[in-house]
Amino acid sequence: MLASVAGIGLGYLLAKGRFPGRGVLEAVASLPIVLPPTVLGYYLLVTLGARSPLGRAWEQVVGSPLVFTAGGAVVAASISALPFVLRTARAAIESVDPRLEQSARAAGLSEWRVAAQVTLPLARRGLVAGVALGFARALGDFGATVMVAGNIPGRTQTMPIAVYDAVQAGDDERAALLALVLGVVAVLVLVAVNRLSRSAV
Amino acid sequence: MSTLTVDVVVRAGETQVAAAFWAAPGITVLSGPSGAGKSLTLAAVAGLLRPVAGRIELDGTVLAAPAAGVHVPTQQRRVGVVFQDGLLLPHRSVLDNVALAVRTGSRAERREQARAWLARVDAAGLADARPTRLSGGERQRVALARALAGAPRLLLLDEPLSALDAPTRSRLRRLVRDLVDETGVIALFVSHDATEVDELADRIVRYEPGRTVATEERQARGSR
Numbered sequence: 001m002l003a004s005v006a007g008i009g010l011g012y013l014l015a016k017g018r019f020p021g022r023g024v025l026e027a028v029a030s031l032p033i034v035l036p037p038t039v040l041g042y043y044l045l046v047t048l049g050a051r052s053p054l055g056r057a058w059e060q061v062v063g064s065p066l067v068f069t070a071g072g073a074v075v076a077a078s079i080s081a082l083p084f085v086l087r088t089a090r091a092a093i094e095s096v097d098p099r100l101e102q103s104a105r106a107a108g109l110s111e112w113r114v115a116a117q118v119t120l121p122l123a124r125r126g127l128v129a130g131v132a133l134g135f136a137r138a139l140g141d142f143g144a145t146v147m148v149a150g151n152i153p154g155r156t157q158t159m160p161i162a163v164y165d166a167v168q169a170g171d172d173e174r175a176a177l178l179a180l181v182l183g184v185v186a187v188l189v190l191v192a193v194n195r196l197s198r199s200a201v
Numbered sequence: 202m203s204t205l206t207v208d209v210v211v212r213a214g215e216t217q218v219a220a221a222f223w224a225a226p227g228i229t230v231l232s233g234p235s236g237a238g239k240s241l242t243l244a245a246v247a248g249l250l251r252p253v254a255g256r257i258e259l260d261g262t263v264l265a266a267p268a269a270g271v272h273v274p275t276q277q278r279r280v281g282v283v284f285q286d287g288l289l290l291p292h293r294s295v296l297d298n299v300a301l302a303v304r305t306g307s308r309a310e311r312r313e314q315a316r317a318w319l320a321r322v323d324a325a326g327l328a329d330a331r332p333t334r335l336s337g338g339e340r341q342r343v344a345l346a347r348a349l350a351g352a353p354r355l356l357l358l359d360e361p362l363s364a365l366d367a368p369t370r371s372r373l374r375r376l377v378r379d380l381v382d383e384t385g386v387i388a389l390f391v392s393h394d395a396t397e398v399d400e401l402a403d404r405i406v407r408y409e410p411g412r413t414v415a416t417e418e419r420q421a422r423g424s425r
Contacts, residue, residue, distance in 0.1 A: 105274075
């Protein structure tokens with residue numbers, strides 16, 4: 001969810017916006033693709049940890065630290081999913097015929113309404129595909145999550161981490177089951193994404 | 202009487218045009234070879250392009266003057282635009298397309314006005330249709346209704362009939378003539394079709410590649 005909203009928002013900004021620092025923003029938002037997940041997790045841990053300004057602010061507002069909680073797992077998974085949503089959303093938004101947006105502008109629609117009633121609806125298939133891809137990525141994240149949220153069964157243990165645990169513990173049946181679930185979800189998402197991007201043309 | 206004054210240099214990529222003319226209520230045809238910069242001129246008047254020099258004025262209000270940093274956004278210029286291929290929003294119904302352009306009133310009132318405009322262009326039966334199902338002529342009728350629904354001060358037509366077959370073109374020429382006369386709008390009509398120029402123009406602005414060369418007034422012609 002977090003990654004969907006942020007990804008589509010940033011995607012729109014990067015597709016339409018012409019502002020200084022655009023290249024830097026794009027590079028930073030794409031970092032999670034190339035960084036080793038544990039490195040990403042390490043930096044998140046440093047930025048959001050109990051001793052960092054951000055971490056402290058969170059603790060003051062919410063009352064508990066962010067790292068090593070389910071919230072932390074969500075943030076870590078979202079950050080690693082963000083570039084996938086962002087890139088797909090951006091491509092979808094850029095593929096909308098700019099003349100349609102122009103004629104909507106000429107008809108008196110404000111920039112907000114052009115975005116909400118023209119650009120985003122026309123890009124919707126690509127946006128859904130991006131969100132699905134991001135969801136699958138977030139579900140499958142291991143490295144970043146384990147660094148930020150730890151591995152506390154029932155609280156911050158995500159499925160990929162549970163697979164790892166089960167194998168380590170020699171519980172082959174459990175590992176096979178979890179792996180099967182994750183595998184099926186991944187395949188389903190890919191099929192859905194392919195369908196969407198094909199019929200979008 | 203309301204007047205549009207254009208004296209601008211507009212550039213987009215490799216193409217540049219220096220356009221100078223004025224227009225009054227009625228149809229001013231911008232005529233000349235393709236690539237001469239007619240559509241660029243229209244885009245600058247619509248506010249979709251910023252001219253690099255000069256100014257555009259409507260009734261004493263400056264719409265664009267790059268030297269003074271003036272650029273009134275398209276939304277506030279009160280223009281209605283029709284392009285060659287209509288450019289209706291494919292994901293909304295015909296009625297929605299027209300209603301989106303109505304600027305005042307509640308949602309219900311806007312839809313009511315949109316219906317009235319569709320009826321005016323003989324497209325009342327298409328209200329619930331999807332724009333992708335329309336024929337070329339139907340699409341342009343709806344596009345005309347949408348362009349006029351916002352009570353524009355300027356109606357900008359960029360080769361609106363050139364994709365249509367001859368009988369449809371002739372019917373729509375008559376419709377454009379009637380709509381402009383009824384609303385008293387200043388219409389700029391980009392065309393390189395001799396029949397269109399001859400039949401529609403109250404004033405002709407002649408283009409050569411890259412610039413306007415002459416403006417011809419045509420005397421009020423009898424009823425057609």
